[in-house]
Amino acid sequence: MTTQNLLLELFVEELPPKALKKLGDAFAGVLLEQLKSQGLTSAASVLTAFASPRRLAAHITGVAAQAADKAVSQKLMPVSVGLDASGNATPALLKKLQALGADVSAVAGLKKAMDGKAEALFYDSTVIGATLAEGLQKALLEAIAKLPIPKVMSYQLESGCELPGWSSVSFVRPAHGLVALHGSTVVPVKALGLQAGNSTHGHRFEAAVDPVVLADADSYASTLARDGAVIASFTERKAEIARQLAAAAAKLGGGVKAIEDEALLDEVTALVERPNVLVCEFETEFLDVPQECLILTMKANQKYFPLLDASGKLTNKFLVVSNITPQDGSLVIGGNERVVRPRLADAKFFFDQDRKKTLASRVAGLDKVVYHNKLGTQGERVERVRAMAKAIGLQLGGDALAGSADQAALLAKTDLVTDMVGEFPELQGIMGRYYALNDGLNAEVADAIEDHYKPRFAGDELPRNMTGVVVALADKLETLVGMFGIGNLPTGDKDPFALRRHALGVIRMLVEKDLPLDVSALVGAAAPVFGDKISDASAALTDFIYDRFAGSLREQGYSAQEVDAVLALRPQRLGDVAKRLAAVRAFAALPEAPALAAANKRISNILKKAPEVDAHVSELLLQEPAEIALYAAMKDVLPKANAQFDAGDYTASLQSLAALRTTVDAFFDGVMVNAEAMDLRLNRQGLLKSLHDAMNRVADLSRLVA
Template identity: 75%
Template sequence: MTATSNLLVELFVEELPPKALQKLGDAFAGVLRDQLVAQGLAAAGAPLTAYASPRRLAAHIEGVLAQASDKAVSQKLMPVAVGLAADGQPTPALLKKLSALGADASAVAGLKRVHDGKAEVLYYESTAQGATLAQGLQKALDEAIARLPIPKVMRYQLEDGWTSVHFVRPAHGLVALHGAGVVPVAVLGLAAGNATQGHRFEAAVQPVVLRDADSYAEQLRAQGAVIAGFAERRAEIVRQLRAAAEKLGGGVRPIEDDALLDEVTALVERPNVLVCQFEREFLAVPQECLILTMKANQKYFPLLDAEGRLTHRFLVVSNISPQDAGAVIQGNERVVRPRLADAKFFFDQDRKKTLASRVAQLSKVVYHNQLGSQGERVERVRAIAKAIGQQLFAALAERHELQGTQDGEIAQDWLLTCVDNAALLAKTDLVTDMVGEFPELQGIMGGYYAVNDGLPDEVAHAIEDHYKPRFAGDELPRENVGLVVALADKIETLVGMFGIGNLPTGDRDPFALRRHALGVIRMLMEKDLPLDLGALLAGAVPAFAGRIDDPSALLADFIYDRLAGALREQGYRSQEVDAVLALRPQRLALVEKQLAAVRAFSALPESQALAAANKRVSNILKKAGGDVHAHVNPELLREQAEQDLYAALQRFVPEADAQFERGDYTASLQTLAVLRAPVDAFFDDVMVNAEQLDLRLNRLGLLKTLHEAMNRVADLSRLAA
C-alpha cells in the first residue's frame, strides 16, 4: 500500500457572505473528504479539520494515500446462451461487449460462469487500477465546488478576459499539499500551489509560503496574522469580549447573541475587541431600540449592567490591531451616533400620536389578499379574544384563580375590557416610524407607547406579549390578558390560513404556522388553561364571516402532530404519546398528567396483558359495527367468566371513574389493573360471537363497557408490544 500523508486544500477568495461562511466551510471540507473516501484515497472517518475565514475555505484531512489500492472488478456481461454459440465460440455480441471493456477474444476462456437463479451468466473479472491522488482530488474538488450551498452565485471573468466562471465570490488562489508536495490540480481557472495570502494589512510576510500540510494553521497565525479556524476565532472573540467587560468592572457584561457572534466571526480574520461609548442621553430611548440598531446595523456588542440594563458603552470587534486604537474607536463612535439619533427621533415622533389614533391606518395595510387588511384582521382577533376571555375568566373565577383589581363579575368585566383594548391596539405599532425601521420591535414598541398613552399595565403588557412565544424556548405572556390576546392572534392566523388552504409544505412555512401551533400548545399546557382545543378552533371560524371553509378538523390534526413531536423531543416514548393523543384530548393542560399515568401503568406487571386485551377488544368491536352499546343485562350472563368480569367492573370502575374525575389518572389506571385476571378468564372461557343474538349483543355490551372504562386516560391498545 502507498504511504499516507496529510492533505491540505485551501481555496482563497474575496470576502465570503458572512451569514453563510460556517456552512460553506463545513460543506467544502466534508464533501472533499467524502469524495476521497469514496475513491479509496482516505479511510472512512479520516480525521478532518475544516477552516473558514472571510477570505478562505480550507480542509485538512489526515492519512490520505498518494494512490488508491487496485480493486478487483467483476462485471456482468450477458447470459451464456447469448454470449456463446453452440460450439462454444464467442458470439459477435460478446466480442463487442469485451471490446468495450478493453479486452478481446483471448479473454473468453477466462470468463466466469454464475447461475443467477434463472440462467447461467458470463462475468468478466479484471483489476481496476487505483486512482492517483491528483485524479481523485481533482474529482473531489470539482464535486465540492458544485455542491457548495451557495446563497447566490456570481459570474466573473478570469484573467484571460474571455473565460467566465460561476462561484460565490471571485477566487484568487488554490493550495493543495500532500505532505510537503503540491498536488497538480486546478479549479476555477486556478492551478494549485503552496502559497496563500495572509491578513490584508497585518501579515508579516506576503505571500505565506506553506512548508507542508500540517503547518497551515500555525503559519497563517504567525506569518499571516490570520486565525483560520472558525471555532478557534469565535472562541477568541468570546474571550476578548469577556475580558474587556470584566476590565470595566461593576458587573458589566456583553449581550449574548449567538447569531451576532457567528456573523462577526465571519467578518474578521484576527479579532481585536475595543471599548467604545455613546452619549448617555440616548439611554432615554427604549433599550431594545438601541440594542437592535447597534447589533443589526453595526455588528456591535452592547454592554449591560448587573441588572440587565443597557449602559452607554459597547464593544467593537475590529479586524486590525493598531498600536494606537484611538482612531478606530472614534470612528466607530462617530458612526453609531447617527443611528442612535435616528432611533431617538423615531421614538419622540411616534409618541406624539396615540395608539388609538392609529387604528384607522390599519385598514390600509394589506394582511393577505384573501383575508383582507390588518384592520379587518384586528376585528377578527377582537371577536376571538372576547370569546376566549369570557370562557377563561369564568373558569378561573370558579377556580378562584382570577387575576384582577376587583372580585367576581367586576373583575371579569375589567379584564374583558382590557382584552378588547389590547386586541384593538396590538397591531397599531406596525404603522409607527420605529417599527417601520425595525420590524423586529413590533409588539415591544406597542407596549412602550401604551404606557406613554396612560393605558393600564395589563393592556401595555398584553400588547407587548401577544407575539410570544416568538421562538422555541421563548417566555410566555405574563398575565391572563396577554395570554388571551396571544391565543386569539395565533388562532386567527392558523384558522385563517388553513381556511384558505394556505398550509405549510416541507420546509416552506412563510406564515410560521408551525411556530404558532406550538405557541398555542405551550400556552394551554404550561399555563394550565381550562380551555378545550376543539372549542377554541371552532369558535374562531364565525369571526371570518363566511370568508373561509371551516378547517377545524384539519387544523386539529396539525396541532396534535406538532404536540406529538414536541412530547417525543421531551423524552416521552412514542407508544405513550400515541396512546394519549389517540383520544384527541381537548384539555391539553392535562396531557402531561395523562402521560405520567400511562408511564406508571406501563411499569405494572399487568400492563402488557391488559394492553393486548384492549387491542383484541377494539378489533372485536370494530368488526361488530357501530351499533354496540355499553349496556349489560346481568340476567343474560350465562358463563361464570363473564359474570366475574361484570362483577369486577361493577366493583372497580366506579372507584376508577371517581379518581379520573378528581384528575388522579395514575390511581385510576392502577385501580383498573386488577381487571387482568377476569379479562384473561373471559377470553379463555367465553365465546363472544355466540349464535344466540341476545347473548352475543350482551357480551359485546360487556366488552364495550370494559373498553370505555379502560380507555378514559389513554388508548391502552397502543401500548401492546
C-alpha cells in the same frame, strides 16, 4: 501504503459573512467524503475545516498518494446468452468484454454462478486505485459544485489565469488562489481557472509578507498566523473574539459585560481575520431611548457589541471588533463613534416623534395596512382578534379579563404604523408596550401588547400575565384559522406564515398554563368571526394541532406508542396530557399490561363490526361462568377506576384496571362472543363495550400492542 497529510485552500474575495461557517463546513466535508469514497483516506483520517472572510480550506490527515487496487467481480449476462451450445462466446459476450477492455482470451477465465434462478457469467478484474491528483481533482470540483450557495456570481478570469480573456466562471465570489499540498508536495489540481500552488495571501494590510509561502500541509495555520496575520480557523477566531470581549468588559469593572448573541458573534467572526476588540462610547442622552432600540441598531446595522451593567441595563459604552491592530487605536475608536451617533440619533428622533400620538389614535391607520388580500386589512384582523380575545377572556376570567384583553387586542398592532417599527420591524410589540405606558395605560395591558407575539420561537417565554395569554391565543388562532380557511397550508419545509410555530405556541400556552379550554371548541368558535371570507377548515386545523403536539411530545422523550395511545382519544384539555402519558408509562410497566392491551385491541376489532352496540348488560342473559365472573369483577373494579379517573388520578385508574387481566383472559378462552342467539350476542358485545369504554378513558390501550 504510505500516507501524508493534505491541505487544500481556495483563496477568494470577501465571502458572505452570514453563510461563511456553513460554506466552510460544507467545503471541507464534501472533500473528505469524496476522497474517502475513492479510497484515498481511511476511517482514522481527521478533518479540520478552516474558514475566514477570504478563504475556505481543509486539512485532512492520513491521505494516500494512490488508492489501493480493488478486485471487482462484474456480472456480464446469463450463461445462455453469453455462450452458445458448444460453449463458445457469442457476439454479445465479445462485445461486452470489448467494452470492458478485454478480448476473447478472457472467456476462459469467466466464472459461472447462480444469479437468482439462472446461471450467469461473471468477469473478475482489478481496478487500479486512483492517484491523489485524479481523486483530489474530482473531490475539489464536487466540493465547489455542492457548496450551499443561494446565488452565484459570474466573473471574468484574470489574464494570469489558465483560461484568460473572455472566459468567465461562476462562484460565490471571485477566486484568486488555489493551494493543494500533500505533505510538502504540490498536487497539480485545477479549479475556477486556477492552478494549484503552495502560496496564499494573508491579511490585506497587516501580513508580514506577501505572498505567504507554505512549507507543507501541517504548517498552514501557524504560517498564516505568523506571516499572514490571519487566524484561519473559524472556531479559534470566534473563541479569540469571545475572550477579547470578556477581557475588555472586565477592565471596565462594575459587573459590565457584553451582550450575548451567538448569531452576532458568528457574523463578526466571519468579517475579520485578525480580531482586535476596542471600547467605544456614545452620549448618555441617548440612553433615554428604550434600550431595545439602541441595542438593535448597534447590533444589526453596525455589528457592535453593546455593554450591559450588572442589572442588565444598557450602558453608554460598546465594543467594536476591528480587523486591524494599529499602535494607536484612537482613530478607529473615533471613527466608530462617529458612525454610530447618527444611528442613535435616528432612533431617538423616531421615539420622540412616535410619542406625540397615542396608540388609540393610530387604530384607524390599520385600515390602510393590507394583512392579506383574501383576509383584508390589519384593521379587520384586529376586530377578529378582539372578538376571539373577549370570548376566551370571558371563559377564563369573566368580564374583567375580557375587558382588559379587548383593550390590549385593540391596541396590539398599532405600533406597526409607528416610525420606529417601520424602521425596525423586529421591535413590534416591544415598542407598543413603551408607547402604551407613555399613554398612561396600566401595566397589564401594556405587557400584553408586547407579549401577544410570544412565544416567538422554541424555548421562548410565555406571556407574563393572563391578559397577554388571552390575546396571544386569540392572535395565533386568528392566523391559523384564517390561513387554513383560505388554503394557505404549510408544505414540506415551507411555512411562510409560520403556522407550525403558531400551533406550537397555542399548545404551549394551553399546556403550561393548564388552561381549562377545549381545543376543538377554541378552533370551532374562531371560524365564524371571519364571516364569508374563509371556508371552515376546523377539522383540518384540529388535526394539524394534534400532529404538532405529537411531534413535540416525541421530542420531549415520550415514545411514539405512548403518544399515539394518549392522543388517539383527542383529549380536549391539553394540560392533562402529561398526566395521561405518565399513567400510560406506569401501566405499560405492569406485568398485566401486554395481555390487557392485546385484549383491548381484540375488543376494538370486535366492536368495529358492531358499531351500534351500547354499553348495556343484562345479568339474566349471562350464562357462561367466565362472562359471569368478568361482569362481577367489572362491577367491583370499574366504579373505583372511574372515580380515580374523575379525580384526575389517571395512574391509579389504569392500575386498578390491571386487576381485570385474569378474568378478561378467561372470558376470551371460555366464551363465544358472536353467539348464534342474537340476545346473547348483543349482551356479550354490550359487556365488552362497557369494558372497552372504561379501559380507554385515559388512553387507547390497544395502541400499546407492538
